[in-house]
Amino acid sequence: MAISQKLDRRIVPALFIALLTMLFSPFLSLAADEGKKSVIIGFDAEQGNLTSTSDDAIRIGILTAIHEINKAGGVLDGRPLELVVKDNRSVPARGIKNIGEFAEIPDLVAVMSGKFSPVVLDEIPVVHEKKIILLDPWAAADSIIENGQSPNYIFRLSLTDSWAIAAMLDYAVSKGARKLTVLLPTTGWGRSSEKAIKTHLLTHPELSITTTLWYMWGSKFLSDKYEVARKSGADVVILVANESEGSIFVQEMAALPQDQRLPVISHWGVAGGDFAKMTGDSLNQIDFSVVQSYSFFDNRREHKLKQFYQTAGQLFNINKAGDVISPVGVAHAYDLTHILALAINQAGSTDRSLIRDALEQVQNYEGLIKNYPRPFTPERHEALEAGDVFMCRFQNNGDILRIKE
Numbered sequence: 001m002a003i004s005q006k007l008d009r010r011i012v013p014a015l016f017i018a019l020l021t022m023l024f025s026p027f028l029s030l031a032a033d034e035g036k037k038s039v040i041i042g043f044d045a046e047q048g049n050l051t052s053t054s055d056d057a058i059r060i061g062i063l064t065a066i067h068e069i070n071k072a073g074g075v076l077d078g079r080p081l082e083l084v085v086k087d088n089r090s091v092p093a094r095g096i097k098n099i100g101e102f103a104e105i106p107d108l109v110a111v112m113s114g115k116f117s118p119v120v121l122d123e124i125p126v127v128h129e130k131k132i133i134l135l136d137p138w139a140a141a142d143s144i145i146e147n148g149q150s151p152n153y154i155f156r157l158s159l160t161d162s163w164a165i166a167a168m169l170d171y172a173v174s175k176g177a178r179k180l181t182v183l184l185p186t187t188g189w190g191r192s193s194e195k196a197i198k199t200h201l202l203t204h205p206e207l208s209i210t211t212t213l214w215y216m217w218g219s220k221f222l223s224d225k226y227e228v229a230r231k232s233g234a235d236v237v238i239l240v241a242n243e244s245e246g247s248i249f250v251q252e253m254a255a256l257p258q259d260q261r262l263p264v265i266s267h268w269g270v271a272g273g274d275f276a277k278m279t280g281d282s283l284n285q286i287d288f289s290v291v292q293s294y295s296f297f298d299n300r301r302e303h304k305l306k307q308f309y310q311t312a313g314q315l316f317n318i319n320k321a322g323d324v325i326s327p328v329g330v331a332h333a334y335d336l337t338h339i340l341a342l343a344i345n346q347a348g349s350t351d352r353s354l355i356r357d358a359l360e361q362v363q364n365y366e367g368l369i370k371n372y373p374r375p376f377t378p379e380r381h382e383a384l385e386a387g388d389v390f391m392c393r394f395q396n397n398g399d400i401l402r403i404k405e
Contacts, residue, residue, distance in 0.1 A: 038082035039075055039350055041066070041337070042102040044095055044123075045114025047087035051244050054115040054272035057326035058137050059085070061333025062112060064312045069337070075344045081337075088114065092122035099123050103130035107350045110135050110340055112333060115242075115272045117141035117189040120154075127153050133356050135340060137332035138272070140164060141192035145381045153352075155359055155376055157336040157383035158328070159268070161189070164291045165196035165238075167389040168265045169207060171289065172236050174405065175263065181234035182212045183225060183249070185241065190214065193240045193267060210234045219245055223252040230260060239266040243273025254282035263287035265391075272326055276398035283394055292392045293384060294331040294369050295402050296321035304368045308334065322399055335367040339375050339383070 043062060045055040066081045074080045084105065088095035102111050110133035113120050117139040127134045128149045136144055136156040145156050172180065182197060184190035194212065201207055210232035213225045222245065229237055241249065246266065253261050268291050276283060299305065299321075312318035324330055340355075342362045347354040365372045375383040391403045 036074075036079045037107060039079050039344065040105055040108040041081060041083050041340070042098075042105070042108055042111035043083060043085045043114075044088050044098045044102065044111055044119075045085075046090040046116060046119075047085065048089040051273045051278065052090075052115070052242075053274055053325045054138055054329045057272075057324075057329030058112060058114065058333040059083070060312065060316055060318070060325075061137065061330040061335075062337050064308065064315060064330075065334045065337035065341075067311050067315060068307070069341045075341050076348070076350070081341065084108070088116075088119055090114075090116050090119060092119045095119040095123050096126050099126045099130065099132060099134075103132045109133065109344055109350050109352060109355050112137060112336070113139055115139055115269070115329070117144065117192065118187045120144050121188045124149070124154065131352055131356075133352055133359070135336050137336050138329055139189075140268075141189055142196065143188075143192060151356060152381055153356055155336075155381045155383070157332045157339070157375070159291070159293045159384060159389050160196075160382065161192045161267075162196040162199065163384075163386040163389045164267055165193060166200055166386060167291050167391060168238060168267070169197070169200050169204065171391045171403075172238070172265055173204070173206065175236070177235035177263070178206055179208055179210050179233055179235045180238050181210050181229035181232055181236070181262075182238045183222070183229065183240065184212065184214055185245070186214050186216055189269075190240055197238070215245065217245070220248065221252065222249045226253060230262060234262060237262050237264045239264050240269070241266065242269035243271075243275050243278055246270035247273075247275060247278035250279045250286060250288065251282045254279075254285035258285075261286050264289070266290045268292060268328065271328065271400060274325075274398060276394050276396065284396065289391050289393055289403060290400065291389060292328055292400060292402070293388050293390075294328050295392065295400065296324050296327050296331070297399065297401055301366075301368065301370070304366065308368055322397065327400065331368050335365070335369055335372075336383070338367065339365055339372070 046052050047055050070080045086098040088098055113136045115138035120139040124147050134154045138158050140159055140161045142160050142162050309319055343355050343358040347358040360376050360378050363374055392400045
């Protein structure tokens, strides 16, 4: 795959390092002690998806954290961490196969997932059959964590569909909207979001749904769906989409007369690609907002930001907020990798069951996103919470900025 097919100039260095990682990872582990055997972290994501930048973002977060951990001495008295990457192409069957292959790698302690909830949902049985830890830095379906498994081998540092939908609908109310049209993909993510919407409406009688519309992944036009939405009497469109379908929807809306363009409040899948570039000037023609859980532009926790930029600048030429692609993926994966390293040391072993137990006991990690007094417990495998979620807007250059009311 040619670099120019997938990434713009801001992240060519990221892809360069990532490709080297896949091909020559033993030589790039930045070993704490070159004589000691590496401890492996797997990464199963949509590497072959041409429009996705979420996989690159997650990989940047992991590798930045690995560099810092190894520079500080690694884990287990000097063993370096190393990343091994597999491509699921956003296909659940490939993800299941990858998990099985990861489980056979000696000293592999955990696997980081990508952004696609349908892939992760289908991986849940094999994850628990193989007793392999799955760390989720993006995929939002509630049932990824609420999976009925005991012990549960999946841990998430990301938002959930319930939190995202609550933030989106609360924002709709704050803008005076009361009648919603909902546009959903026919996937596990779409069904999870629909459930979250229905649950939210049970305690918010001021809101009602005029119509719920479903579309297939890979749809090349959505104008027919929007026409139904517009004629339903809705005040706003609640959009659950990734960057490909989301960009088509925006371009089709922008082509309509201005008085026919409804506001759009979007789930965060669109931020998993170069959405501003894919939509072009069309994005400026409509009222479009998107839910997020972290912004580098907020400049919070400056000491951690300085540390992050020092390392990411060296590895990927990321020196400021505007250099960061799909920012939630970077931040989530960065903090999650550091938390994993603490758990490995607490377990004192590469035994996955011991590390799983240790993840529930890690305390007081000073992260990039926030301070985590106890990121996970036996009862809670969600490191973030509803209060970490907020609404943003895309800028012309692709930056995603918090909406300040």
